[in-house]
Amino acid sequence: MTDRILGVLGGMGPLASAHFITRLTLLTPAQIDQEHIPAILWSDPRIPDRGTAMRGEGPDPLPALLRGIDGLIAAGCGAIAIPCNTAHGWFEQMQAHCSVPILHIARAATEELRSKAPLGAIVGVLGTQATLDMRLYQTSLTHAGWDVITGSPQDMAELVMPCIHMVKANQVREAHAPLMRAIANLVARGAQAVVLGCTELPIAFQAGPMPSLADGKQVQIVDTIDALARASISWARN
Amino acid sequence: MTDRILGVLGGMGPLASAHFITRLTLLTPAQIDQEHIPAILWSDPRIPDRGTAMRGEGPDPLPALLRGIDGLIAAGCGAIAIPCNTAHGWFEQMQAHCSVPILHIARAATEELRSKAPLGAIVGVLGTQATLDMRLYQTSLTHAGWDVITGSPQDMAELVMPCIHMVKANQVREAHAPLMRAIANLVARGAQAVVLGCTELPIAFQAGPMPSLADGKQVQIVDTIDALARASISWARN
Structure with a gap:
């Protein structure tokens, strides 16, 4: 106790x-x-x-x-x-x-990333536009030795932000597919791991099956919750 | 707001x-x-x-x-x-x-029961042994006009209380099957609705498929959460 x-x-x-x-x-x-x-x-x-x-x-x-x-x-x-x-x-x-x-939360997530992607690997970060703009993850992960990419402006506007808003509106199942597409796009750009750097994203992630990735690729997920x-x-x- | x-x-x-x-x-x-x-x-x-x-x-x-x-x-x-x-x-x-x-909680559950089982119907109540012993549901539901049955002593000891303890120990999936058997036994005794009168029970209930009931019977569930x-x-x- x-x-x-x-x-x-x-x-x-x-x-x-x-x-x-x-x-x-x-x-x-x-x-x-x-x-x-x-x-x-x-x-x-x-x-x-x-x-x-x-x-x-x-x-x-x-x-x-x-x-x-x-x-x-x-x-x-x-x-x-x-x-x-x-x-x-x-x-x-x-x-x-x-x-x-x-x-x-970002320090906790960075600790988990250590066991999921080797230093030098490409790591994708998703989050609110504000979280990306303030570089909550980019600066520290780059400094630690990872190569950081974020969702494209188009993916942020059309997939990630709508996904976050859907979870806040209790549309959890609907939020799943756009997140999977955003993750798949990061993996196609070389990401070996993706940090779900907004706490709505793990809820959308678990609402359905894993993303389907081209060429049998795999991806590690860091769940910030x-x-x-x-x-x-x-x-x-x- | x-x-x-x-x-x-x-x-x-x-x-x-x-x-x-x-x-x-x-x-x-x-x-x-x-x-x-x-x-x-x-x-x-x-x-x-x-x-x-x-x-x-x-x-x-x-x-x-x-x-x-x-x-x-x-x-x-x-x-x-x-x-x-x-x-x-x-x-x-x-x-x-x-x-x-x-x-x-019991007044809230009783309100929900009104739309799930007609007065006069047999209603099953499951909960901790202490909740059954204090008659949290039996007295008021009987007074309102339902015919109340509870889990048998054997089902309480071998199915319901173990289910509750498993949820408290985070063994949510394991807790599902014993609850389904306890519900099926109440339905076999005529219950048209079952009140899950312990807040661990809805968690066990949703951890797997609906109970398989004999003779194509149906049951309404009152989720106290x-x-x-x-x-x-x-x-x-x-």
């Missing part, structure tokens, strides 16, 4: 944070309720859209993010996980605001 | 409360994050086992339940849902303790 309580700042989107809580539970070795990890989910879908704010076209989400963090700390949480990649654009301000560690869940379990059990 | 924040007292078990949050999200009509329902999940799997306490063989869960309720109210929640049927054995004490409504989620959405949107 652990007395460490995990705080989860969620609602971005709400299905992604629900899926995070499910995966946190399923990935925890436990035989009875009391062996699972105490967690508090602050699911506030009213938090202003992160992408819109990043483009300077909508209200700043930071005050709502900090309110959630304050609520989680007041409830006794000892660390915070945020199952939203784009919200990590405000990571420094959030971490500076609070006394407990925030588990960084699972990566953050495993980092959270490590924290709780440490 | 709603400013009503739903409190969810969970962790009993943690997979059931994760599934509740998922169903709350999927059952909400919403096109974007900001149209979903704000919710705070207090998932405290350390809460002492409800069944053991009911038999006088373990610590009282009430103090931990009240701590969770206090935490949810401090965070601003305007109503509380508890996705655990057995915990409703302490419903009166919990409701007396707090100023906001607690949405009763979905029933409580729908009651929660009604509260939030009202």
Whole structure:
């Protein structure tokens, strides 16, 4: 049993944070309720859209993010996980605001990538346009030694962003096919692994069969929800 | 958009409360994050086992339940849902303790039963042994006019309780077959509908195909997680 309580700042989107809580539970070795990890989910879908704010076209989400963090700390949480990649654009301000560690989703995903693609390999990154624009993954993965490619502008506009919006609208099955096409296009450009760098994407990914890839190619997938869940379990059990 | 924040007292078990949050999200009509329902999940799997306490063989869960309720109210929640049927054995004490409504899971399930089985029909109820022993469903359903049957002592010991324990231990697929056998046995005894009166049971139910029933019989299922989620959405949107 652990007395460490995990705080989860969620609602971005709400299905992604629900899926995070499910995966946190399923990935925890436990035989009875009391062996699972105490967690508090602050699911506030009213938090202003992160992408819109990043483009300077909508209200700043930071005050709502900090309110959630304050609520989680007041409830006794000892660390915070945020199952939203784009919200990590405000990571420094959030971490500076609070006394407990925030588990960084991109660092967790990068750890998982190490076992899935050798350094030097081409790695594809998908996410919201805002996450790609802020280079949440590109800079650190390139620095670590991978060769990073992202979805083409056309794929981002016609496949990836529609997929993300469909998951937020509960159209999970419909979101599957466009994501598979975006992944297949990255693989055709040489990607050996693809980072699903938006927490809506793993939900769309698991809603149907694996992508059909040309020439019998294979691809490794880094699921940022699972990566953050495993980092959270490590924290709780440490 | 709603400013009503739903409190969810969970962790009993943690997979059931994760599934509740998922169903709350999927059952909400919403096109974007900001149209979903704000919710705070207090998932405290350390809460002492409800069944053991009911038999006088373990610590009282009430103090931990009240701590969770206090935490949810401090965070601003305007109503509380508890996705655990057995915990409703302490419903009166919990409701007396707090100023906001607690949405009763058995009342929500009974509402759903009305559209699934005519009054006078035989209705099967499955749940923890403690939930059956406290007659959470039997008294009210009988009073309303249904003819209630429960799992046989042998089925409770060999199928239903093992199924519940398997879900709490993350063995979701393994939990499916024993539940299907328990349901089939209730149908063979005449049940036209079965209430899954423990929030682990819907998780086991959906982990595989429908039960195979003798003589081409059909059965209606009342999922207490979905029933409580729908009651929660009604509260939030009202």
